[in-house]
Amino acid sequence: MTKEQQTPVGSGFGPESTVADVLKGIDLTGRFAVVTGGYSGIGLETTRALVGAGATVAVPARRPDLARGELKDLPRVEVGAMDLTDLSSVAAYVRSLESGGRRIDLVINSAGVMAAPLTRVGDKGWEFQVATNHLGHFAFINRLWPMLSSDARVVAVSSRGHFYSPMRWDDPFFEHSEYDRWAAYGQSKTANSLFAVHLDRLARDAGVRAFALHPGVIATPLGRYLSDADLIAGGAMDTDGNLIPNFGKSPQAGAATQVWAATSPLLEGKGGLYLDDVDVAAVFDSRTEQGEVQEYAIDPDEAARLWAWSAELTGVNAFN
Numbered sequence: 001m002t003k004e005q006q007t008p009v010g011s012g013f014g015p016e017s018t019v020a021d022v023l024k025g026i027d028l029t030g031r032f033a034v035v036t037g038g039y040s041g042i043g044l045e046t047t048r049a050l051v052g053a054g055a056t057v058a059v060p061a062r063r064p065d066l067a068r069g070e071l072k073d074l075p076r077v078e079v080g081a082m083d084l085t086d087l088s089s090v091a092a093y094v095r096s097l098e099s100g101g102r103r104i105d106l107v108i109n110s111a112g113v114m115a116a117p118l119t120r121v122g123d124k125g126w127e128f129q130v131a132t133n134h135l136g137h138f139a140f141i142n143r144l145w146p147m148l149s150s151d152a153r154v155v156a157v158s159s160r161g162h163f164y165s166p167m168r169w170d171d172p173f174f175e176h177s178e179y180d181r182w183a184a185y186g187q188s189k190t191a192n193s194l195f196a197v198h199l200d201r202l203a204r205d206a207g208v209r210a211f212a213l214h215p216g217v218i219a220t221p222l223g224r225y226l227s228d229a230d231l232i233a234g235g236a237m238d239t240d241g242n243l244i245p246n247f248g249k250s251p252q253a254g255a256a257t258q259v260w261a262a263t264s265p266l267l268e269g270k271g272g273l274y275l276d277d278v279d280v281a282a283v284f285d286s287r288t289e290q291g292e293v294q295e296y297a298i299d300p301d302e303a304a305r306l307w308a309w310s311a312e313l314t315g316v317n318a319f320n
Helices: 041-052 065-069 087-098 128-147 161-166 179-206 222-225 230-233 256-263 300-314
Strands: 032-036 054-062 077-081 102-111 148-157 209-214 273-275
Touching: 032 128, 041 054, 041 065, 041 102, 041 209, 054 065, 065 077, 077 087, 087 128, 087 273, 102 230, 102 256, 128 148, 128 179, 128 300, 148 179, 148 256, 161 179, 179 209, 179 300, 209 256, 230 300, 256 273
Parallel strands: 032 054, 032 102, 054 077, 102 148, 148 209, 209 273
Antiparallel strands: none
């Protein structure tokens, strides 16, 4: 993947386009999708949209009872238990999928956390945000690899929050420096993008392509850790504590870019790209302050380094 390939394709869609818009004319009957976080926020809208287009959708959930309640009215949805911060849980969930003997056509890694207080997870004490947003998904996709169909797409939901931080190679888990929740979030979102870059490089010869994206600013449970001061600073709340009506994108518009990434014919033969507002994003230019993706988040050398680091930490690498 080169900077030159990171160029808008003229999708005909934009920031207000919804999942219904991007799926118009697309039939997913017989296709099998997996959506992490597919029971909350834009993940829930993604599940609804894929089912509406005919797909069967598996939803691994940290809170499976809650997920079943949210999804109870949808046909062809299969909920299972998976905690991304527990690699044994990830492995167990994948084994449950393997027992069904089906090929997976679409995977959307939509689960995530944002701006969480310092929390350490697992027996190694990994920082919560990079563990959840990246390392858990890394292990998940590598374990799923044998089940992916020959034309599968893997979609990593990143964020423009990657602008907050590149990979912090000197101290990725904040073990030796003061914790900064936004830097931790930014690093994890940079990792999501780099993951897609290198997965696409490894998988394209097998027909599998990968994409990363910024879904937009949407009022969803992702903001559970934000204070009123955070919301005011971000423009979502006025100084009297009132939420701003119609702030950001609707969930239906917020889910559109990841659904487009997973299904659009315009992306046939492409991969390793970062998307925004239902199109390929432009690389950020510091001279003009224009562009939606930082060069460090699509750098192939950084992506290869991240892959090797992640494989060593998780003990999982489908491409060895």
